[in-house]
Amino acid sequence: MNSFERVKAAQHFQNPDKVPVFNLVKGDILPLPVIHSTKWRPGWAENEYGLFPHVIRGYKWDRPDWAKRPEFEGDTWRTVPHEEVDEWGCIWNMSGREDNMGHPGRPVLADWDQLEQYKAQYKLEARDESRFILCKRLLESTKEEDKKYRLVIYAFGLFERACKIRGFNNCLIDHRRNPGKLKELLEFITDYHIQLIDTCFEYNLQPNGFMIAEDLGEQSRPLMSPKIFKKIYEPFYRRIFDRVHEYGCDYVIHSCGKMDALIPPLIEWGLDAIEFDSPRMCGYKDLQKFRGKIMIWGCVNIQSIYVNGTPEEVEREVWHMVRNLGTKHGGFGAYFYSEPKVLKAPSKNIRAFKKGLEKYGVYSQIPEHWWDYPVEEEWNDNIVPPLPPSE
Numbered sequence: 001m002n003s004f005e006r007v008k009a010a011q012h013f014q015n016p017d018k019v020p021v022f023n024l025v026k027g028d029i030l031p032l033p034v035i036h037s038t039k040w041r042p043g044w045a046e047n048e049y050g051l052f053p054h055v056i057r058g059y060k061w062d063r064p065d066w067a068k069r070p071e072f073e074g075d076t077w078r079t080v081p082h083e084e085v086d087e088w089g090c091i092w093n094m095s096g097r098e099d100n101m102g103h104p105g106r107p108v109l110a111d112w113d114q115l116e117q118y119k120a121q122y123k124l125e126a127r128d129e130s131r132f133i134l135c136k137r138l139l140e141s142t143k144e145e146d147k148k149y150r151l152v153i154y155a156f157g158l159f160e161r162a163c164k165i166r167g168f169n170n171c172l173i174d175h176r177r178n179p180g181k182l183k184e185l186l187e188f189i190t191d192y193h194i195q196l197i198d199t200c201f202e203y204n205l206q207p208n209g210f211m212i213a214e215d216l217g218e219q220s221r222p223l224m225s226p227k228i229f230k231k232i233y234e235p236f237y238r239r240i241f242d243r244v245h246e247y248g249c250d251y252v253i254h255s256c257g258k259m260d261a262l263i264p265p266l267i268e269w270g271l272d273a274i275e276f277d278s279p280r281m282c283g284y285k286d287l288q289k290f291r292g293k294i295m296i297w298g299c300v301n302i303q304s305i306y307v308n309g310t311p312e313e314v315e316r317e318v319w320h321m322v323r324n325l326g327t328k329h330g331g332f333g334a335y336f337y338s339e340p341k342v343l344k345a346p347s348k349n350i351r352a353f354k355k356g357l358e359k360y361g362v363y364s365q366i367p368e369h370w371w372d373y374p375v376e377e378e379w380n381d382n383i384v385p386p387l388p389p390s391e
Helices: 003-011 112-121 129-141 158-166 168-177 179-202 226-246 260-269 284-290 311-325 347-360 368-372
Strands: 029-033 082-085 091-094 149-156 209-213 250-254 273-276 295-298 332-335
Touching (some): 003 332, 029 129, 112 179, 158 179, 158 226, 168 179, 179 226, 226 250, 226 260, 273 332, 284 311, 311 347
Parallel strands (some): 029 149, 250 273
């Protein structure tokens, strides 16, 4: 079974040989990241004066005059607190440290009266070929015989992007007070998603799936009720999922927080898979009801076990993820957090994650009675239960 076949079998509960792995370019997934346009000119617009580009080091910036001052020479501006702007005009607060992506700052669209002006200034050209430069390089460097599952990673989700445009508090209030304006903004964002999906096929990237980041929960609850979520987001996400399915592809959402109450509508609308960095935030008990209904990718819980556990605990946790997030016919995928240094995850625990997959991620080697062995009723995020008995 090659990588593509393994991911598809896991996603559709059709008996993969082993748990598929998503670990940058090392596993069964070939990530194809969409990047900013080379035509983007951050800091040039009047409302972007003093804002630096929200990109990683190495970006060749056509600097406006204000950014040519000696104190901003090279990348020195990255080492002090500053504000950055992304291609959507969203502003980010940066601390001067480069071990994180920063935090969303003041809203670019603070007043709904400026919506049309915002849309005119920040309407992105999804078909700009420069967005796909990195995708094409990765495809060209991949051997044909690898047969990996090609996953386009391209944007923040609808809620996240709207929050960054409007400001978090403003956006939450909009769901109640300004639903019409919010939907108008969501339609604007959705149009970009649809155009970008279409463009991936126009440029012959031959994707198998698409992935976005959409954090829908806080530590103990979703950021909105299922009723509000359905009322506001259903037509837009249905439109995106339907378009992807028309091409025979799958759709994956990364989400953080305890957002399991929002999974039923996402399944209803057509979501194929969901990825959690900390699956214990939702809780195995509350995720069990979705076994066999949607594929769940998961990392060993980054808030506790991955960073604070022993290698032996990390290995055991792999079994509990296989058992509680998937079925014996598939449905679970192992996701390796892409920036373990940011977490300060010990190297020995990363190795233990891989070793755990060797031990408990090959379906033919899992004792049949383990699938029926009772699981924990109550889970403590810092405790990894023992394995089922060998006989």
